[in-house]
Amino acid sequence: MTAKPNTDHHPIFSMTGFAASESRFPAGLLLIELRAVNHRYLELNVKIEDSLRQFEPQVRELLQRRLGRGKVECRLSLKSDTITSTLALNPAMVTQIAQTLKDLQQHFPQAQPVNLVDIFKLPGVLQTEAVDGDALAQSVQSGLVHAIDELIAARQREGEKLKQVLLDRLQGVREQISIVKPLLPQLIQQYQDKLTAKLREALQAEDDRVRQEMVLYAQRIDVDEELARLNSHITEMDRILAAGGAVGKKLDFLMQEMNREANTLGSKSVAIETTRVSMQLKVLIEQMREQIQNIE
CATH class of the missing domain: 3.30.230 (Ribosomal Protein S5; domain 2)
Structure with a gap:
């Protein structure tokens, strides 16, 4: 089964x-x-x-x-x-205070009389009805x-608001990826053409040598893997948000991974378009990270 x-x-x-x-x-x-x-x-x-x-x-x-x-x-x-509560004097405490004041008066005959209001403020002078312990516990x-x-x-209400904010920012990440991905082959080709011309002029190298250098360079600036990993992180984040529960730590880890890919995309950039996308991705990721700090 x-x-x-x-x-x-x-x-x-x-x-x-x-x-x-x-x-x-x-x-x-x-x-x-x-x-x-x-x-x-x-x-x-x-x-x-x-x-x-x-x-x-x-x-x-x-x-x-x-x-x-x-x-x-x-x-x-x-x-x-x-x-509903009634106040009453505590006779034992009042008697004790009165005797103490009488003794003190013998030692300090010039002292001013004690204010009765001050006596009321002393702990234990006034007693209230006993509180029902069981009722209070309940x-x-x-x-x-x-x-x-x-x-x-x-x-939970606040969590739903945070979830919607994250989904909106996540859609922004998707849109940035959709902007840069179709441009990559053309941007790389344009940069290769410019670099080929400069290499030939500077080194007067043979075509095979130039071609080998271009292949190696193209491998270094290829960001297909970074974009693939970003898409993978987006899918995982969608899954986590849909499942719910205590997801704060998982989402925080994903933000670290997504930020790493965005940084790599920027470091491999060969055109202003990819640099701009990298910066926008980092802004969106940071906005998500700030919201995630409040998620359980």
């Missing part, structure tokens, strides 16, 4: 994106923000306020499981709900999943 070819296609993702999520629970509002930019690998920068610090391992594990390459910043914070889980889903969707 013949194996069926793999026709699975996957979206292309940018490494740049932003997403935010809000989850309400009895004690307030949980705010989650995700920002991502391009990077060689996955780098997480998790910023969580102290009241949520216990969830950091859970947050990191979920981010690592769902995201590929990119430098990702994750912020988690709690915003207290003053409507809010963190669901809120983070939602934010990651939004980030992935944003990166």
